[in-house]
Amino acid sequence: MKMVRKMLEQRFIEILRDKNIPEKLIKDVIDSGYILRNFHDPFSGFQWWSVSDKMYGNKQHYSLFNIDDFVKYIQGDNVFEKLPSFTEITVKNYKDIESVLSEPGRRRYINEGRLSFRGQVSQYTYKRKIPNPVRGDESGNEISIFPGLYRQKEDNYSFSIIQNEKRSILSFLQELEPNNPNIYSDSSYAHDIMLVEQHYATQTAGLDISFDIETAIFFATHKFLFNSDGNAYHSKVKKGEHNGVIYGFCFRDPPVKKTEFLIENFDFFKTYRPERVIRQSCALPLFSDYERNIAITDLDFIIYLDNDFDYEGKRESRYMFPNIKDDRFYGKLLELKDRYPHLLANVVEYEGSRD
Numbered sequence: 357m358k359m360v361r362k363m364l365e366q367r368f369i370e371i372l373r374d375k376n377i378p379e380k381l382i383k384d385v386i387d388s389g390y391i392l393r394n395f396h397d398p399f400s401g402f403q404w405w406s407v408s409d410k411m412y413g414n415k416q417h418y419s420l421f422n423i424d425d426f427v428k429y430i431q432g433d434n435v436f437e438k439l440p441s442f443t444e445i446t447v448k449n450y451k452d453i454e455s456v457l458s459e460p461g462r463r464r465y466i467n468e469g470r471l472s473f474r475g476q477v478s479q480y481t482y483k484r485k486i487p488n489p490v491r492g493d494e495s496g497n498e499i500s501i502f503p504g505l506y507r508q509k510e511d512n513y514s515f516s517i518i519q520n521e522k523r524s525i526l527s528f529l530q531e532l533e534p535n536n537p538n539i540y541s542d543s544s545y546a547h548d549i550m551l552v553e554q555h556y557a558t559q560t561a562g563l564d565i566s567f568d569i570e571t572a573i574f575f576a577t578h579k580f581l582f583n584s585d586g587n588a589y590h591s592k593v594k595k596g597e598h599n600g601v602i603y604g605f606c607f608r609d610p611p612v613k614k615t616e617f618l619i620e621n622f623d624f625f626k627t628y629r630p631e632r633v634i635r636q637s638c639a640l641p642l643f644s645d646y647e648r649n650i651a652i653t654d655l656d657f658i659i660y661l662d663n664d665f666d667y668e669g670k671r672e673s674r675y676m677f678p679n680i681k682d683d684r685f686y687g688k689l690l691e692l693k694d695r696y697p698h699l700l701a702n703v704v705e706y707e708g709s710r711d
Contacts, residue, residue, distance in 0.1 A: 361391065361646075368392035368407070375427050385430060388486040389515040389648075393420070409488055410515060411498075413647030418491060429489050436489040442499075443657040450667040453569065453602075456659060465606050469614030471656065472565040472605045472639060474501070475576035477593065479601045479660075482513045491652075499652055501603060504559020506648040519645065524557050524700055525549065528692050532685065535627050545624035551640055552630050556689055557703050561642050563651055565605060567614045568637035574671040576600030576661060589707040590673045595664055602659040605651065612641050631683035636676060679709045 372382045389410035407426040412418035425435045465471035480500045487496040554560045578590035617639035680687030693700040
């Protein structure tokens with residue numbers, strides 16, 4: 357697959373050179389994640405080429421552009437019409453959130469188990485040297501809903517930066533699940549392993565979402581911080597200082613349904629159950645390197661919390677991040693971290709977790 361993409365990238369470069377595009381601009385185009393894609397109609401035999409944006413995979417309205425139109429765009433002649441704005445609502449309390457969720461279409465999604473949520477204390481954006489023609493704003497910013505693996509801190513997002521996924525828990529599977537003799541031979545456990553990696557250790561290519569609105573509200577109203585001892589904790593945002601956001605998704609292709617994605621138990625981790633994952637009503641859809649920000653294409657709405665948002669919430673830190681008595685998997689993981697601090701340095705210890 358990597359070889360094919362490299363060939364398509366090289367062909368795209370040759371096309372741009374044939375159209376007398378300067379080398380620096382060509383470099384910016386490739387660095388920003390644009391590539392050539394080939395399509396074939398099996399009935400007519402017709403083939404055609406389009407420019408694809410590696411942020412959005414194969415989403416037609418976001419990612420497939422006529423080559424000549426794209427060339428005009430990068431030369432400063434914007435021939436593309438912007439996509440409609442997202443459905444955005446500002447809420448002051450839980451009643452306002454209920455009003456959003458009670459809309460008939462969304463109520464149907466909820467009943468079908470198709471509506472999922474993600475809460476953040478603020479909205480994040482990124483910028484590329486060549487923004488997406490139909491989604492970048494006037495300043496070139498695009499909303500970022502990346503899985504942790506694909507996030508960057510640079511001023512300009514770059515696809516030339518290699519994203520290496522590290523799995524610290526893999527080396528300790530025998531101790532984390534001592535009663536499974538097929539621990540290394542059965543790949544059907546891969547998703548379980550990625551789930552605990554994401555929630556206890558290292559960011560992965562999975563995007564944390566929940567089917568529970570209260571979980572999303574918690575993460576939209578609590579900042580993740582560290583105390584003077586280096587232990588993590590969540591601090592509730594004060595009224596008047598809220599800047600949180602809740603994303604509502606209805607993933608369509610492929611669908612992300614509660615019946616298939618909600619984690620209620622683990623096939624692999626039986627001896628020590630990862631309680632944190634269960635309590636947060638989690639799901640973890642995976643996104644490839646070729647569709648890093650594709651989640652925004654399935655946004656049903658964006659809820660912004662008013663600065664004076666007023667709601668205590670039903671979830672507390674000690675419930676969302678249980679201590680080692682309630683979460684035996686976490687207890688075992690911290691025990692291993694005490695023995696192998698360098699190998700498990702990215703396992704976060706929470707304030708009061710050993711109480």
